[in-house]
Amino acid sequence: MYTALVIGRLFSGLAWLVLLCCLACGTKGPPTDEAATLIVGRAADAIGLDPARVTDNESVEICAQVYESLLRYRTGTTEVEAALAVAWEVSEDGRQWDFTLREGVTFHDGTPLNAEAVVFSFRRQLDENHPYHLTDSSGLDFGWRANYKNIVSVEATGNRTVRITIDRKFAPFAANLAMFPVAIVSPSAVKEWGEEYYRHPVGTGPFAFGEWSDGRIVLERNAHYWGVLPKLARLIFKAIPDARQRLVALESGAVDVAYSILPDEQQFVTLHPELTLYRAPANNVSYVALNTQKAPFDDVRVRQAVNRAINREPVVKLAYQGMAIPAEGALPPTQWGYSPKSFDYAYDPMRARDELEALVLEGVLDPDEEIAFFVATTPRPYLPNPGMVARIVKSNLEEVGLRVRLVEQEFSSHLEELRRAKHHISLMGWVGDNGDPDNYLYVLFDKDNAKLGRARNLSFLVDEPLHTLLLEAQQSSERATRSEIYKRAQSRIGALAPWIPLVHSQIAVVARADVLGIEISPAGQVLFEKVERR
Template identity: 30%
Template sequence: MKNTKRVFALILAISLLLAGCGSPANEPAPAAEGQDGGLKDTVIFAQGADVTSLDPHIGKETPAVTVHGQIFNPLVTTDKDMNVVPCLAESWEMLSDTSYKFNIRKDVKFHDGSELTAEDVKFSLDRAMASSYVSYIVNFIDNVEVADKYTVIVNTKEPYAPTLMNLTHPSAAIVSKAITEKDPESIKTNPIGTGPYKFVEWKPGEYVKMEANQDYFGGAPKTKYVIMKVIPEAAQRTIALETGEVDIAYDLSANDLSKVSENPDLKLLEGTSLSAWFLQFNMKNKPFDNKLVRQAVRYAIDSQTIVDTILYGAGEVAGSIIPPIAFGYQDVAKYEYNKEKAKELLTQAGYPNGFDAKLYVNDNQQRIEICQVIQSQLKEIGINVEVVVLEFATFIENTNKAKHDMGFFGWTTSTADADYTYYPIYHSSQHGAPGNRSFIANPDVDKYIENARITADSAARLENYKALEGIISEESPVAPLFYNKVNVGTSNKVQGFEVQPAGYHSYFNVTAAK
């Protein structure tokens, strides 16, 4: 683990270069060369699911962040030299191991022309802490003080190593106090931020349109309009890219990657991912309240087959929900495929003839196919699985409310620090919307997560995570399946687009030739 800190710093710097903090100091995107030498005034990108909410303190799923991350800014971000750098805060200092002072820029305007002040910062962080969706990202904060119009002091409950890193997250974005207090619901569908792009229109299930903020404190973006288009079918996203309907397509199907890479008119961009994919067992429901059943399901799933057949080898079997490139990763022994062991465990649990269960998944074709493979594998040990396919927002809502027996989920360790994932997925205070959709409530699990949160000692944190994974492996509230790669297809006329491991791709420097 001697290289852990270096790898952590490297990945963090790459993954957290968020959309909101471009500046004139950034290198401009090279001019794309079209037949007439001109640039399009609109760049269109396609993704597989719609935003769940444009409110950054609610819409924490990647499809939402891809949009509202262009509209809002956090206090700080990171640069390409692996340092946390200014964003809305022009500077900061650590007053003690539990207190940070942030000096707010004096030239920041919200999209309605009103000035951003320290009051907005305090309001926003307080609001994020109170949110049942994103509180896990900022609830290390004890309180936020307004020292003067452009200065805030953030006090933490205990020393918390990832403090600055967590504050770079899009869900720690700063919103307008005046606007949000006047109409709390408006931010969900008509967001007004400080970011490089302004909201124009959202047609649910179809698209979101944004317009360049010409008064952005970091300078105007390179392209006037950016449109996010919802295309659930991966194959249809590839076709849309081939025909020129879209300029950029996210999350291509594995069997389409060669089609894109071999097309002279297109480019395939791939990168290391901070995401893991897994089943969450609803431990409120029988028989998944029995750990022997959960273990049996894990032994019955052949994840390597999923990687080989559905991902075409573009992935790696996972033993944990923490990706190997994140700080805190433990090389956990995997549940190797063993059908006979699975049957034995079911018999011990009192289900020798199996049972019926529902597996929830959102309407993404590749994810559906993965669940169908799991359905087939579990049938071999007597578990009859109904795959329930739901639109993404409905899928999230229903699993938040524990309507599933099993759910197929992905999670991105966006801060490249394990606390970002362990806390919401496993801590007993985070049931439902924050991420704990297995509804595990284990005092020892809570203890190790909390111990790792309140120390800046990296070695001590890793020891706690090692103990934590020992319990998780036994209790099996989730079945880790695989880690994938980030892939994006673009027209070869697109310039300035960079793949981010967290999937929060920025459009500040992106252009496309006519």
């Protein structure tokens, strides 16, 4: 009886104790969702989220999280591996590519991934008569179609098997299939949203689209992802166009990661104990495109002369704050097939001036004619401070006797104008997509891509020998042979001087110290599936 009483008291005492402890510890709750959310501040908003209809890096970055293609690059390399396809076979003549699809994969909207969805994704951009080959009302088009025009047919040979037939043997095709424009989209979502699909993307990737408003794109972790689940529950991309403001947002914790910090700010970031600066060689190039279809740059001698007029030292040191290396051609040195000094024009303003003066005398060049220099005001990964670069280039050109007028506008209009060949010269850049030299040389210099309105060859260079070389390289499957051909192509391009190659930049990503696992892919993108918050 007495024992029971004591035990009873003991228990009630314990209950008190527990209650008090709970009260005392009540302030410590479970970790909030904030820990699993990452906010990325970047210079611009995405333009559209339909992978087949975007080209800008901001859009591509989102598409890379939401969508997947049949193939992909093995992490950290430019080697191609299986993604939505688990296996593929190429026929003897290199024309028939048979893919077997991964089983049990569904789109974020629940639509199952099958051969029909793959065929739909290809056909809607390749077949102009396809009901969902959307019209050009949103300023987006299926510009990437040019890259895939070698596709003859895409057919479902079974529920999980697809056969893609191309017109001829084309070696970079596997690399092309790993690119985002041929990412597989949910047919039901495309049918549901129609024209508005670019604002409502549905893919199979590690993150699913949440919402997009006021320059803020919210992605949620795809809990049904077939691969390794991302550690972040939510990934938010915020457009903060002002570089200074981006840094302030990063310092204050409003964003966790920021891109395109002003070069002068990078020293501040380096000195700051709560921020970490990540640098990586970027797979890109910035250049001045010389419109070969317009006088005076239709004359190769003019193009060669201006190539000698540009001093890259202030560009690298002042505009990139050292976060770049001078470019000697289109390919960055890290790209296989790279040929050094393909543009062999050392900085020599006197010679440039002399040559140009000779051409004036010859009547080729009118020194009073203003050269329209198109420049985008939006910082790009390859061009963080476009204004200063433009001014350095402008003064260098003026130094050698040219009159230059800057045409500065926002990036999408800038691109639009360039594709329509409004410029004499323009400040541009390119980010390698598929890790193949073809992606630089064919895309940027071949006549196939110089079609007005959707051109990527912004110098509108049309050169048959080069075209022959580039096609030859596409049809050879031996890397050594292709490398050799690309060396010749680069030398040919250098001689034709359709560009003034400027620099290959380095990527600078700044993150708060509590963001871990930041890795930058060879394509220059942060691998968000590996990032976590401490």
